[in-house]
Amino acid sequence: MAERTDKADSVVVRDALGVGVAVGLSGVAFGVTSVGSGLSVVQSCVLSLLVFTGASQFALVGALAAGGGALTAAAGAFFLGVRNAFYGLRLSQLLALPRALRPFAAHWVIDETTAVALAQPTRRGVRIGFVVTGASLFVLWNLTTLLGALGAEAMGDTEAWGLDAAGPAVFLALLAPMVKSAVERAVAGGAVLLGLGLLPVLPAGVPVLVAALAAPVVLWVAGRRSRRRGGRDGVEERER
Amino acid sequence: MNVWIAIGVTALGCYLVKLAGLLVPAGVLERPLVKRLAALLPVALLAALTAQQTFADGRVLVLDARAAGLVAAVVALLLRAPFLVVVAAAVLVTAGVRAVGG
Numbered sequence: 001m002a003e004r005t006d007k008a009d010s011v012v013v014r015d016a017l018g019v020g021v022a023v024g025l026s027g028v029a030f031g032v033t034s035v036g037s038g039l040s041v042v043q044s045c046v047l048s049l050l051v052f053t054g055a056s057q058f059a060l061v062g063a064l065a066a067g068g069g070a071l072t073a074a075a076g077a078f079f080l081g082v083r084n085a086f087y088g089l090r091l092s093q094l095l096a097l098p099r100a101l102r103p104f105a106a107h108w109v110i111d112e113t114t115a116v117a118l119a120q121p122t123r124r125g126v127r128i129g130f131v132v133t134g135a136s137l138f139v140l141w142n143l144t145t146l147l148g149a150l151g152a153e154a155m156g157d158t159e160a161w162g163l164d165a166a167g168p169a170v171f172l173a174l175l176a177p178m179v180k181s182a183v184e185r186a187v188a189g190g191a192v193l194l195g196l197g198l199l200p201v202l203p204a205g206v207p208v209l210v211a212a213l214a215a216p217v218v219l220w221v222a223g224r225r226s227r228r229r230g231g232r233d234g235v236e237e238r239e240r
Numbered sequence: 241m242n243v244w245i246a247i248g249v250t251a252l253g254c255y256l257v258k259l260a261g262l263l264v265p266a267g268v269l270e271r272p273l274v275k276r277l278a279a280l281l282p283v284a285l286l287a288a289l290t291a292q293q294t295f296a297d298g299r300v301l302v303l304d305a306r307a308a309g310l311v312a313a314v315v316a317l318l319l320r321a322p323f324l325v326v327v328a329a330a331v332l333v334t335a336g337v338r339a340v341g342g
Contacts, residue, residue, distance in 0.1 A: 022322070029327045043243055050251035053258075059285065060250050062293050070246035074253065080285050081254035086278050088261020089269050097262070106259040162335030165309030168293040169330030172310065175286040176317050178279075187280050188287035195288030200299050211288035215280035219273075 012125045016116050016132035023054075023112050024140025026170075030057055031148020033166045036158035037065035041149040048145035052138065053110050055174050056081040059208075062167050068205020076208050087114035094118070094126045108134030183222050190214035309334030 027048060034044035039061055047057050056077040063073035088109045094117060097105055108130070117130040155161050179188055191211040198207040261269070269275070294310045295301050312333035316326040 026323050026327070029324065039243060043247060047247055047250075050247070051254050053254050055282065055286065056250060056254050059289055060246060062289055064243060064246060066292060066296065067298060070242045071249065073246045074249035076285060076289075077250040078253040078257070080282055081250075081257050083278055083282055084254070085257040085261035085264070086269060086275065088258055089264065089266060092262045093266070099263075102262045103259060106262050107255065109258040109261060160335070160338065162305070162309060162331040162333070162338065164293075165306045165313075165330040165334035166327050168290045168306065168310055169313040169327045171286045171290040171293065172313050173317060173323050173326045175283065175290060178283050178286070184280065184283050187283045191284035191287040192291040195291050196295060196301060199292060199296055199301060204299065208285060208288045208292065212281055212284045214284045214287075215277055219276060219280060 007121065007125055009124075009128055012120055012128045013132050015119070016129050017136050019112050019116050020133045020136025021140060024137045025144055026054070027141040027144030028148035028151075029166050029170055030054065030061075030141075031145040031150070032152040032158070032163050033058060033148075033170065034061045034145075035149045035152035036163045036166065037061040039064070041146070041153055044149040045142065045146055048142045051077070051081075052107060052141065053081050053084060054141075055171075058167060058170050058174075062171075063205045063208060065167075066204050068208075069203070072203075072205030072209060076205070076212075079209075079212060083111075084109050087111070090114065091117060091126075091130065094123065095130060096123065105130075108138065110137075112137055183218060186218045186222075187214050190218060305334045305337035308337045 030048065031041075031044055034047065034057070035041065039047075044061075047060065051057050051060070059080050060073050060077040063076050064070075068076075088106065091105075091109060091114060092102070095105065113130050113133045116133040117126045120126045120129045152158055152163060155163070158164060175188065179185055191214040194214055195207050195211040198210055202210065269278075290310070294306050295303065297304075309330035313326050313330040316329040321329070
């Protein structure tokens with residue numbers, strides 16, 4: 001008899017597949033956006049195979065489409081990928097993988113696998129959740145990237161079909177759940193101003209990187225304010 | 241060639257940060273300031289990217305059908321629509337506005 005805190009393996013598999021399938025289908029949006037940004041079908045598929053972290057992939061093709069250089073475009077994509085290091089940190093304790101397996105598991109350390117794995121109460125559940133989410137998402141994400149890329153190529157003029165609006169809509173959908181407090185709203189607002197304001201004066205791709213400075217600046221200002229109030233209810237307090 | 245270099249650098253960089261999380265001792269990334277910054281950097285980048293891809297044409301700021309598409313995406317998000325519906329709403333509205341000559 002399983003205890004209440006134990007989830008049956010089949011329940012974990014079902015939850016994991018639900019996330020893997022739902023998110024895996026959005027590879028279509030990436031394939032469409034990538035080809036719409038001027039990349040080839042092969043380049044789009046290689047990105048999904050080797051990068052396999054959606055926000056970074058969208059950022060890269062968006063920056064390349066805007067005329068950014070290879071390295072500035074890659075830098076933006078890299079910064080968006082940094083959060084995965086923090087997921088790995090949590091997962092490495094929960095998965096407790098042998099060191100030899102970690103280089104293989106690393107490729108699947110992303111938002112969705114972390115979310116499913118962290119929701120499981122037992123180590124067995126964490127491992128099943130991670131593997132099933134990772135496998136289903138990886139297979140579908142790559143298949144749907146190919147379909148989206150082929151479809152966009154067949155359509156020809158991606159602007160007439162409105163496909164150039166897919167990129168910003170994706171970024172907005174990724175951004176929305178992250179903006180919860182006044183600090184996050186200030187960061188987002190500051191980044192928009194910097195990104196748009198500097199666009200005409202700096203080389204392509206660079207304004208986005210400068211806009212990232214909104215994060216440390218807002219943190220610094222928020223930190224000073226909470227210290228001046230003399231309370232400990234500022235930035236630090238919101239740490240979980 | 242430029243694109244392939246960007247793909248290579250991104251693939252390598254993104255893989256290495258994923259691996260770093262699994263290999264690095266917990267203490268290094270557990271500092272509150274580092275965690276806080278790591279959570280806020282994506283907010284800044286995504287906000288800037290959303291704005292640029294909606295209002296930029298090369299290095300010129302413009303207001304065109306994409307803005308209407310973004311408004312549709314905002315409405316879909318407020319209605320808690322699934323991810324693909326949000327993207328589809330933006331695409332359809334943008335195409336529609338262009339079709340009627342916007």
